[in-house]
Amino acid sequence: MFSSRSIRTNFLIKLIFSSLTLIIIFSSLLYFYIEKSIYDEKKEELVQYAKNISAYKSVFQTDESMGENFFSLNVGIINLKNSHTGMDVYETSQNNHTFLTLIYPFNLDDKSYLKITKDITQTKHLLKKIQRYIFVINIASILLVIIYAITLSKMLIAPIQTFSNKLANMNEHLITEIDMKKLPKEFEPLGATLNHLILRIENFVKYQKELFIGTAHELKTPLAVIKLKNQVTLIKKRSPEEYIEAIKTTNKTVDEMNIIITNILNIGRQEGAQLDRPVEVDVIAFLKQKANDFKLLAENEGKQLHMDFKPDGFMATLQISLLNQILQNFLQNAIKFTPKDKSIILRSSQDDVGLLIEVVDEGCGIDDSIDLFAPFKRQGNKSGVGLGLFLAKSAADALGAKISISNRKDGIDGTVASLQLNSKLSCIIPKKR
Numbered sequence: 001m002f003s004s005r006s007i008r009t010n011f012l013i014k015l016i017f018s019s020l021t022l023i024i025i026f027s028s029l030l031y032f033y034i035e036k037s038i039y040d041e042k043k044e045e046l047v048q049y050a051k052n053i054s055a056y057k058s059v060f061q062t063d064e065s066m067g068e069n070f071f072s073l074n075v076g077i078i079n080l081k082n083s084h085t086g087m088d089v090y091e092t093s094q095n096n097h098t099f100l101t102l103i104y105p106f107n108l109d110d111k112s113y114l115k116i117t118k119d120i121t122q123t124k125h126l127l128k129k130i131q132r133y134i135f136v137i138n139i140a141s142i143l144l145v146i147i148y149a150i151t152l153s154k155m156l157i158a159p160i161q162t163f164s165n166k167l168a169n170m171n172e173h174l175i176t177e178i179d180m181k182k183l184p185k186e187f188e189p190l191g192a193t194l195n196h197l198i199l200r201i202e203n204f205v206k207y208q209k210e211l212f213i214g215t216a217h218e219l220k221t222p223l224a225v226i227k228l229k230n231q232v233t234l235i236k237k238r239s240p241e242e243y244i245e246a247i248k249t250t251n252k253t254v255d256e257m258n259i260i261i262t263n264i265l266n267i268g269r270q271e272g273a274q275l276d277r278p279v280e281v282d283v284i285a286f287l288k289q290k291a292n293d294f295k296l297l298a299e300n301e302g303k304q305l306h307m308d309f310k311p312d313g314f315m316a317t318l319q320i321s322l323l324n325q326i327l328q329n330f331l332q333n334a335i336k337f338t339p340k341d342k343s344i345i346l347r348s349s350q351d352d353v354g355l356l357i358e359v360v361d362e363g364c365g366i367d368d369s370i371d372l373f374a375p376f377k378r379q380g381n382k383s384g385v386g387l388g389l390f391l392a393k394s395a396a397d398a399l400g401a402k403i404s405i406s407n408r409k410d411g412i413d414g415t416v417a418s419l420q421l422n423s424k425l426s427c428i429i430p431k432k433r
Helices: 007-054 066-071 119-166 185-234 242-274 283-300 321-339 389-397
Strands: 073-079 090-094 097-106 112-119 279-282 304-309 314-318 343-350 354-360 403-409 413-424 426-428
Touching: 007 073, 007 097, 007 112, 007 119, 097 119, 097 185, 119 185, 185 242, 279 283, 279 321, 283 304, 283 314, 283 321, 283 354, 314 321, 314 413, 321 343, 321 354, 321 389, 321 413, 389 403
Parallel strands: 304 343
Antiparallel strands: 073 112, 090 097, 097 112, 279 314, 314 426, 343 354, 354 413, 403 413
16 A cells, blocks of 8 residues: 555655654643552651651641541551661562552650551552553554544645646646646645646647648648749649749749758757757857857848847856757748848846847737747748747757747847746856956
8 A cells, every 4th residue: 555665655654653742741741640640649757647647746637538538547666677767668568459658757766666567558549440441542542643644644644646637647638737726725835836848738739730740831831832833833834934933933932841840850950959968168168259250140141249248257068059040040030021221239247037038130020919939930031941939949949948038028020039947956156356
């Protein structure tokens, strides 16, 4: 039923052991307290008897239960040769009876002492009954503790079983989030994490479906163009120039198909890159290197690339190929959509989350109602397959980073492409002095 590696088993063992220890300690202290209180009371009775006798008073002057105490009491005077200045109390047993004896100084001049003996057999029987009752109560308490521990452990693992059943019955056609309102407060972080994972899976499945549908559509269109062009060309005899033009059109369409196939192959390469071993890299140094590479490309097209990097260094452990793919897509899009004689900004800054990398352009902006990260989604009047941002989003998810694209809010047309790197497993390089 239980495994040695089970949290429930360890919880049960610890709860039962601690409860047993507490019950044993409490019951032992209770019994010893009762026993000591009764014995102290009996000793006090004997001392009071001795004081009354020494003062030549009635033995039972202060005792209301005279009859009962009279038959169980034995008083005598003894002489002790050894020097004995104090009183002494001891317990003896004889013929299944238990006696409590008090030696009390009576006349120290002739070394005479009072010897008062009281039969406490009934008291002993009472203590044994109390001991048995406590033992029975302890057994019942132990059983209740075991039942309570099992019930409590089932209650504690119930949310885990809910998670397990929810995930076991889930498939790509029926993906629903976990209802956080039905979860205990302690399991809310786990529920939020699972919902985030479910959302990522849902997006992945959605994008994969769109990718397959888009791929079929994108490849079918140029094939239809090639076929139609060839059919029109073959209707009648053409001049050599017309055949050459038809072949050029066919080659252009084939080139477009090759671009689509290359981008689809990049998706497979990206999945392989996600399995690469993460390495420690200075992200700021990497940004400077990429900026220098794209600065020449931007100047060649009559555009300016400006840089603003803060802090001076930021160490992170990640797959460098995935980071390179994201930055390359951002910068390529910025250069593509930014008009001539305009500028592009590549900047970084540190925030509460980690490192924020932004590419700001002066292009035509975006339509906020379109999911640009879906496959084959195009924006603007520039040519492209529409897989670049889809690949960038997949790379960001693999890095555990967040990616976003929004319009500029400073009154200038253009977009801001952002990559938020988490500071976990990252550190800031101290500034050189």
